[in-house]
Amino acid sequence: MRTAATVATTMPPVNTPHIKGWCPGALRPMLSGDGLVVRVRPQAGRLTQAQAIGIAALSNSHGNGLLDLTSRANLQLRGVAPASHPALIQGLRDLGLVDGSPKAEARRNIVVTPFWTPGDGTLQIANALAQALAALDAPALPGKFGFAVDTGPLAVLESTSADIRIERSARGYTVSADGYANVAEVAADEAVSAAIELARWFLTQGGGRPGRSRMAALAPQALPARFQTVAARPAAPLPAQPGAVPPGWLVGAEFGQLTAATLDALARLGPLRMTPWHMLLVEGATQAPDLAGLITHPGDPLLRVVACTGAPGCLQALAATRPLARALAPHVPAGHLLHVSGCSKGCAHPRAALTLVATPAGFDLIRNGAASASPDVQALPTESIASYLLPTFHAS
Numbered sequence: 001m002r003t004a005a006t007v008a009t010t011m012p013p014v015n016t017p018h019i020k021g022w023c024p025g026a027l028r029p030m031l032s033g034d035g036l037v038v039r040v041r042p043q044a045g046r047l048t049q050a051q052a053i054g055i056a057a058l059s060n061s062h063g064n065g066l067l068d069l070t071s072r073a074n075l076q077l078r079g080v081a082p083a084s085h086p087a088l089i090q091g092l093r094d095l096g097l098v099d100g101s102p103k104a105e106a107r108r109n110i111v112v113t114p115f116w117t118p119g120d121g122t123l124q125i126a127n128a129l130a131q132a133l134a135a136l137d138a139p140a141l142p143g144k145f146g147f148a149v150d151t152g153p154l155a156v157l158e159s160t161s162a163d164i165r166i167e168r169s170a171r172g173y174t175v176s177a178d179g180y181a182n183v184a185e186v187a188a189d190e191a192v193s194a195a196i197e198l199a200r201w202f203l204t205q206g207g208g209r210p211g212r213s214r215m216a217a218l219a220p221q222a223l224p225a226r227f228q229t230v231a232a233r234p235a236a237p238l239p240a241q242p243g244a245v246p247p248g249w250l251v252g253a254e255f256g257q258l259t260a261a262t263l264d265a266l267a268r269l270g271p272l273r274m275t276p277w278h279m280l281l282v283e284g285a286t287q288a289p290d291l292a293g294l295i296t297h298p299g300d301p302l303l304r305v306v307a308c309t310g311a312p313g314c315l316q317a318l319a320a321t322r323p324l325a326r327a328l329a330p331h332v333p334a335g336h337l338l339h340v341s342g343c344s345k346g347c348a349h350p351r352a353a354l355t356l357v358a359t360p361a362g363f364d365l366i367r368n369g370a371a372s373a374s375p376d377v378q379a380l381p382t383e384s385i386a387s388y389l390l391p392t393f394h395a396s
């Protein structure tokens, strides 16, 4: 048994995870420790009741009955055996949830505000953008390149990863490139063509080559003139919390994962809107659903921890993550966030936080950084972690 941790000086992280550079899809699943991960990208971020009930049934018949809510507002089935994949795809196709080709699926990387209201133009823009990205001559964007359609009453996707954003403005809409301070102001019927123009510009500037797979890597290369006309408004991310919202009820899923039984039960309450916050919005619900594995109270300590799949579900994981995060959650004060990562890739939270990273020798502690940052303390024995965390919280 280890008895003491090592305080790091300038040592880099010891484990280097494999970066794949693409996200799984339905047609191009990714192998993980528990089988294939099959990602479903609901059109405009919404599942009808029949679709959600159908996915739950497919998860039980072809997967392991567990589903992830992703930070790109998608849903993925876990534990799918390769031999079951063709039948699963047929089932998803019958539900209208499969794109025409793996390329079209990969390009349809769109996060849509869950707070749209009927007639506010959001669904029209999201559907038109999806159609434009499915066209044969659509820009061949890299696997992680994505769009945000944040056109509800308030912008809520500021902290969600996106390379091109369409937002509402006082005079119509704005289209912006991640990493740039200015935006183009456009009319409703120009928003999608402007976003596609920006995507094409990204490719003509060398975007997509190694080291330039995201828009922000191009800054400060000058944007086309029309995208430099108006200053972007200051970022004002809206903290999403479980509870009542105008279109229904927001519920969180513990560590972004729910069972097929829970998905089925939620779907019977109303259509489901996806979010990038490990939450689902149940359209029309007027009270919190009382279902296992859901977070329905904004004060729930599990909202103060994030943890990736970890071992044994992920092939790259060096330890289990969620049991540790669950045990530590009551120690994390309100207003703080603890990230427990199974390796230095940091899938669950690619930004700075108080971070614990599994290594072959124990957990490294990073006081304010992403999982790939140099650790402040190395090889913490699991039983000592809580005593290290408490002074860290009091000092901040």
Ligand code: SF4
Pocket (backbone or CB within 6 Å): 017, 308, 309, 310, 311, 314, 315, 316, 317, 318, 341, 342, 343, 344, 345, 346, 347, 348
């Ligand atoms: S961060 Fe977690 S989920 Fe991502 S590769 Fe590492 S162990 Fe797997």
